[in-house]
Amino acid sequence: MLVIGDEILSGRTKDKNIGYLADYLCDLGIDLEEVRIVGDHKARIVAALKELSRSYDLVFTCGGIGPTHDDITADAVASAFGLKLVHHPQAVEILRERCARRGWELNEARLRMARTPEGARLIANSVSGAPGFIISNVYVMAGVPAIMQAMLDALAPELPTGVKMLSATVEAGRGEGDIADWLTALQETHPQVRIGSYPYHDGKRFTTRIVLRSRMPEALERALSDVESRLQTG
Amino acid sequence: MLVIGDEILSGRTKDKNIGYLADYLCDLGIDLEEVRIVGDHKARIVAALKELSRSYDLVFTCGGIGPTHDDITADAVASAFGLKLVHHPQAVEILRERCARRGWELNEARLRMARTPEGARLIANSVSGAPGFIISNVYVMAGVPAIMQAMLDALAPELPTGVKMLSATVEAGRGEGDIADWLTALQETHPQVRIGSYPYHDGKRFTTRIVLRSRMPEALERALSDVESRLQTG
DSSP states (O other), X not given: OEEEOHHHHTSSXXXXXXXXXXXXXXXXXXXXXXXXXXXSOHHHHHHHHHHHHHHSSOEEEESOOSSSTTXXXXXXHHHHTTOOEEXXXXXXXXXXXXXXXXXXXXXXXXXXXXXXXXXXXXXXXXXXXXXXXXXXXXXEEXXXXXXXXXXXXXXXXXXXXXXXXXXXXXXXXXXXXXXXHHHHHHHHHOTTSEEEEEEXXXXXXXXXXXXXXXXXXXXXXXXXXXXXXXXXXX | OEEEOHHHHTSSSOOOHHHHHHHHHHHHTOOOOEEEEEOSOHHHHHHHHHHHHHHSSOEEEESOOSSSTTOOHHHHHHHHXXXXXXXXXXXXXXXXXXXXXXXXXXXXXXXXXTEEETTOEEEOOTTTSOOEEEETTEEEEOSSHHHHHHHHHHHGGGSOOOOOOEEEEEEOSSOGGGTHHHHHXXXXXXXXXXXXXXXXXXXXXXXXXXXXXXXXXXXXXXXXXXXXXXXXXX
């Protein structure tokens, strides 16, 4: 995932899209492997896009596809793939209809939102019209959470989905330092299950949540049973 | 900034450290230029660390410094810099005292939290004892927000601070499509000010916040005055 926008890096806007996409992909059985956040800076966006697009099966971007001068995602995506930036005819049509219906002028700024790399396919935007787009393995979405979420719903049916990751959470009721030794041994006994250990403060003291994750229900069940037995022995 | 942890990428934990660090650095006059999130995967952490450490003046990491098998940040930082991983004597002492005071066993798992690359300096942890550390231009902190925040307070006095970025926000009261053309022109007139435009839904319709940012108070004032005049002409 690539999040694009000065406002996230300055702290002015707190990102809401990373956690949302993480949950969404998890439900689809797609592993989110890496996230990057860069500002509205073309060279940085291009560099990140090239690297992510080469390294992973799918790349999701959000941010920088509005009508203003600081919205440069479409330019950067076109550069990253060595493609021409064009006004996508179908996108122009969507904007024209929307402007006509609302009595808005389809000015140059609004037309910016129809620009895509040549050959892109559109992602429908049921919230505010201006579409996202798909080029190669990159899915380009808006940064406004409600629009990003609508675009994700629109493109989800065409995503290659995997086997859903299953998980089980156990409250350890004690600090990480008291369970780490045997948890390491249990991880070695259950290679098909990824065992994570997450400390948190419950208001009185630090305690731990143990999270087991696997795509194999029986392996998960066996590991869970071992963790629970071990916790009962103290 | 490098955020380390499977739990963020799976969506199970929603990150709270990025926005916090972004605000914190902004107040210190340090620009946050890029954020990456990777899982508990040594090769990925090492690759990200090398690239970020080479590309930027300062790198802040959070996550993966606890006592369990999935806490591999110290190992990865040592690998990234080609350094030996050692038990830091001062860190061992801190953990020993804390365990003695609480009647805990200073077992092998707890001792893991004293491991740092050779030559690291410690970052105090006023919340739960186990320290972070500094090596080269990398600041290694915990992922639990309260601890990360305490570590940040501890290391802040030694950070090279810049001139604070000033900002002013103007409610445009209309959609981006209606202001984008003249906003582009204003950006060109005010090169010392970074003008951002952020659409949001106010419950009834999409409207826009214009955010002006500059390290020069007078330049900011002039740009602000121009934006406000332009908005009044409709």
